[in-house]
Amino acid sequence: MSGDGDASGASVRRLADWDAEDLRALAAEFGTPLYVDDLARVRQNYARLAGAFPDAEVLFAVKANAGRHVLRTLAAAGAGAECASAGELARALDAGFDPADVHYTAVNPPAEDLDYACRIAAEHPALTVTAGARDTVERLAERGFAGRFCLRVHPGVGAGHSESVSTGKDAKFGVPAADATAVLADAAERGFDVVGLHAHAGSGITNDQIEEHEAVVSTLADVARETDLALEFVDVGGGFGVPYREDEDALDLERVAARTRAALDGVDATLTVEPGRYLVADAGVLLTEVNTVKRVGDTTIAGADAGMTTLVRPAMYGSYHPIRSLVAEERATENVSVVGPVCESTDVLGEDRDLPAPERGDLLAVGNAGAYGVEMASQYNSRPRPAVVALDGDDAEVVRRRETLADVTLAEDTASDPYP
Template sequence: MRVNPGVGAGHHEKVTTGDAPQFGVPYDRAAELCATARERGFDLVGLHAHAGSGISGEDLSAHERLVERVAALEREVSVEFVAVGGGFGVPYRPEEPPLDIDAVAETTRAAFDCEATLAVEPGRYVVADAGVLLTETRVVKPTEAATVVGVDAGMTTLLRPALYDAYHEIRSLAPGAGERDRRACLVAGPVCETADVLGRERSLPAPERGDLLAVGTAGAYGYEMASQYNSRPRPAVVTLGGDVVARRETLSDLTRLEDPPRRHDT
């Protein structure tokens, strides 16, 4: 049973699910609903709650309160396991310290005062740093505000900057980039929306057409949130060893699922 713990946390207001009414049954009704479910023949084996996504060090108190509340509920209803969600954050900026996962573990164990099996969901923490988005510079346009770097990836490839105003580190992989003067750059995608920006006010080696840029920490909520919006095929996913995990889409993939009406002879 998904329980709303009334405790929310996360990197953005759009992902603090623990106190949003659409997620889970209200905490003060959960015990009664568990009893009703069992009376009606359901095999109730676990409880689940989730505070939000991208929980960092200052949010640990919210995570602790969630664990305490769900553990107290388990002592009342008795189930096999309790899943306390995850959403453990990772540093997206170079100056940000990594999450003290040992402190998270210690806090969770101390707050989990019940006999059920504990389950956590550390998805972002595991995979965020495992993915990098590679994009090619197609346009370089000097303006008074910034040097605009138009690339072939954008909000259809990595939605987080447009959706959450999220920061992803961007570095140039161009040969000899370290010898170039640096420029204040606006890295923008090809979609016709002003939100299609991967990075603003980024200090990059003077960009040139054809330069490859690496957009970091793209392993979580990157490809999974990619879309074909604006008729943009999704990119390939390739391992460091060169294995293709997901092939690059083609233009024909954009219409593959369409079933146009057949013409009838008159």
């Protein structure tokens, strides 16, 4: 059931490359809204990226898609895991990642998260813990941490698909570069095993933002040269973008890799990268059914059973996702806006799309939904979250069941139950 266009592992997989008949069959069998993840495509994306960075350690940014099916696929392929929370750390270890290939890189971690990370680090000394603030270094020391330590640096330069994810210039992330060597020395004096540096430009880096990425890498290289400590690795983050719009080109990954290596010239440390979106975005689609059609002037509104609680990126970031009608017959096209069932004006999956004139019961596919799709789904408006199906060749398996109304109130219904 894999899409026809991914057989060669090409760097771009468009929504049109998915087989419409297969997608209709999945919707008929499993219902909608429905996320579909193609594990063969995940493997292809990983192989391409690992090939561009042959001497690097590749850690999957778990926040992009923490589904067990995705994590197990990437662990088997040879990837490590970058975890931004205690929950992601627990998921990565449960999925079978070797602790030596796992980094915990939380930002301002809550006390319970940090307690958990320190306990796991004590049980698995090969695990690496990253901190991005002097306070976090002190909090680790207060907990008796003496394990592998990486410092996150604030480079002051960012990139990404929107200002909301341009983390490199956000002071929330990392220790100022000018203070980094002092913080590294302090961590070493506290008994930490200082092994690395980390920084991240942002999420969704495009071809015209490679210079910003290179500037971030150069900042890390400068810090690595200034410190007297021997570092095992320099982690330049991920954020490698994918083309969401049909007319966008794929990221020139070879160019990114070459510029990254050039910026690290002379630094005696292993390169680490943390791709998330790049590995899973075009491996997933969201299927949704039209239930209401309304024509207002020159605009047609197609109301669907998926909305901002299913895929929040358009509402949160103004993100563009391609939308394709999967109707089998030929129809004249109209200017269509696809909206969801949530009582918000921002509940829009796509506006002003040239689509076949919609009718009730039509099936729509939303592309590039494999990254930050189901991960950011919510129960706002007390709506159950959607199911997820994993494809692996001709096999299709429900890997996350569709929630019910009972799931929406489960935490309240069990509020008096004792904690484990």
